[in-house]
Amino acid sequence: MREPGYGADQTSPTLEIPYFDISSDGPVELIDRAPERMASLEAAIRRQYSGLLLRLGDRATARWLARNGNPYHREILEVAARTRLPGAVLLNLSYEWGCTTGVGADPFGAGSRMLRSLDWPLQGIGANVVVARETGNAGSFMNVTWPGFIGVLTAMAPGRFSAAINQPPLRRYSGRSWFDWAINRTHFWRRSSLPPSHLLRRVFEECRTYAEAREMLIRTPVCIPVFFALSGVDEGDGCVIERLEHHARVHEAPTSISNHWLDFDIASHSRGTDSVGRRALMEACRDEVPDGFSWVLPPILNSHTRLAVVANAARETLLVRGIERETPVTADFNLQAHFGDGKTRTTSPPKPATQA
Numbered sequence: 001m002r003e004p005g006y007g008a009d010q011t012s013p014t015l016e017i018p019y020f021d022i023s024s025d026g027p028v029e030l031i032d033r034a035p036e037r038m039a040s041l042e043a044a045i046r047r048q049y050s051g052l053l054l055r056l057g058d059r060a061t062a063r064w065l066a067r068n069g070n071p072y073h074r075e076i077l078e079v080a081a082r083t084r085l086p087g088a089v090l091l092n093l094s095y096e097w098g099c100t101t102g103v104g105a106d107p108f109g110a111g112s113r114m115l116r117s118l119d120w121p122l123q124g125i126g127a128n129v130v131v132a133r134e135t136g137n138a139g140s141f142m143n144v145t146w147p148g149f150i151g152v153l154t155a156m157a158p159g160r161f162s163a164a165i166n167q168p169p170l171r172r173y174s175g176r177s178w179f180d181w182a183i184n185r186t187h188f189w190r191r192s193s194l195p196p197s198h199l200l201r202r203v204f205e206e207c208r209t210y211a212e213a214r215e216m217l218i219r220t221p222v223c224i225p226v227f228f229a230l231s232g233v234d235e236g237d238g239c240v241i242e243r244l245e246h247h248a249r250v251h252e253a254p255t256s257i258s259n260h261w262l263d264f265d266i267a268s269h270s271r272g273t274d275s276v277g278r279r280a281l282m283e284a285c286r287d288e289v290p291d292g293f294s295w296v297l298p299p300i301l302n303s304h305t306r307l308a309v310v311a312n313a314a315r316e317t318l319l320v321r322g323i324e325r326e327t328p329v330t331a332d333f334n335l336q337a338h339f340g341d342g343k344t345r346t347t348s349p350p351k352p353a354t355q356a
Contacts, residue, residue, distance in 0.1 A: 015127060017320055017333035023135035028078050030132060030147040037128040038147040042085050044124030054087030061089045072198055075150045083148060092150050093195050097121075098272025099166040100279065100300045101229040102286035103238035104254030111314020112238040112253060114162045114231040115286055115295060116154055119272055119304040126306035126322035127329045136205025142318050142335060143204075144309055151197025152204055154309050156318045156335075159233060161210045162311035163203065163217075165196050166227035166257050168242070169271040193245065196226035210237040217241050218248045227257045233314035256282040274299040293321050293332070301326055 018037075022029045031038050045054075058080065065073040080088040098119040106113040125146060132143045141157035156162040194202070199220055207213040210232030217228045218241055228241040231253070238253025242263055249263040258279040259271035272278070277299040285295045296308045303326060310319040322330035 013329050013331055015322070015330045017129055017131060017322060017330050019131045019133070019333070019335075019338050021133045023133055023140060026075060027132065027134065027143075027145065027150050028075050028082070030130065030145070031079065031082050034128075034130055034147045037130065038083065040124055040128050041146060041148065042083065044122060045085065045087055045091065048122055049087060051086045054090060057090035058087060061093055065089075068193075070194070070198065072150050072201070079148050079150065085148070088148060092148075093197075097167055098259045098275070098304065099164065100256070100258045100282050101164050101166055101227075101240070102254075102256035102282040103229050103231040103240065104287050105235040105238075106312050106315070107287050108290050109312070109315050110235075111233050111312050112162075112231040112235060113291075113310065113312045113317075114156075114164065114229060114238075115282065115289075116164045116229065116307075116309045116311070117296060117300050117305055118154065118164075118307040118309075119302060120306050121304050122306075123324060126324045129307060129320065129322045129330070131318065131320060131333055131335070134204070138204070138206050138208045141204040144307065144318075144320055150201075151195065152201040153197055154307070154311075155200070155204055156311040156313055156316075157204055158313060158316040160208065160313055161213050161233070161237070162231040162313050163200060163213065164229045164309070165200055166229065167259055167271055168225045168227055169260055169266075169275075171225075171266060191223040191245065193221035193223040196222055196224065196228075196243075200228070210234070214239060214241075214250075217243070218250065221246055227259075229257055231311065231313065254287055256286060258282070273302040273304065291317060291319060293319070293328075296321070296323075 020030060020033050076089055076092045099117060101116040103112060103114050128146055130145060132145055133140055134143050139157060141155050143152055144154040154164040199222055203213045203216050207216055214230055217230060222243055222245055226243045231238045240251040240255045240257040242249040251262060256279050259275040281300050289295045291310050293308050305323050308321045308323060311317060318335035320333040321328055
């Protein structure tokens, strides 16, 4: 289907995005449930990153997690032990991506909707994405994730809310981005608060309502700046939260965010491909396009784009597409169609057979 002014909403790849119910086992279970995807990701990481630097980063990151009593420390160490992959600890705190996210009232149905693309230089994460049903004290949520990753970057909790993380630009201290990256990392290691992906997992595990999630994302200290996009079940429940370590600015829906500051006046290095243009395109199409991926066009679509997601917690909608080299590499995942009867089982869905 082609919408006027937007791109073709068609895909032909046959690679499926698998769904796993790991509610009673936790995210480490994905290593065993999706072994071929885990192996593919390991190979991609080894091709792209230096093993020596990854091992050094693992040691420093493990010490930081232990020193700060991180609630997911044991799970991350278990991933490292079971994969024996250099970088398994460090990459669980990786924060080197660009994204474009919009939230607003669903123009074609009830509730609030989130449109979200994720850009990351690491090739292979689009082809190896999975959807995992996880459960916390507040209920279940559908995590768009990968084997070996413990945090949450993009997820939908049926009947509660959807949320995603975007990365702010790099703080500028000098004219050299590599030197400023080192300074920013030094500040990171000196802090003890939760990493953004761990805070978002805690939100999905503990918050029963949009209001609770919004408050936790605004008030909880983080160890590094972050943008959160949050979409609830009512039309007016949506916002983007610009976060510094101890301060927040909130933009109510309808709104969009990419990888540049909207309110904070902070000298920064640009992040990702055409952040201003990506946000402008999302603003233009967010409230017009139907469910699907007709909005995934340049510059939202670029050489680093790996995922596109549509989520609506009121309608229990979750659509996911894996992308590599600006081309769809997976068949589109549709959560409701996965169950056959058009209803998402939010209490105790059956465990499907493992797909690789």
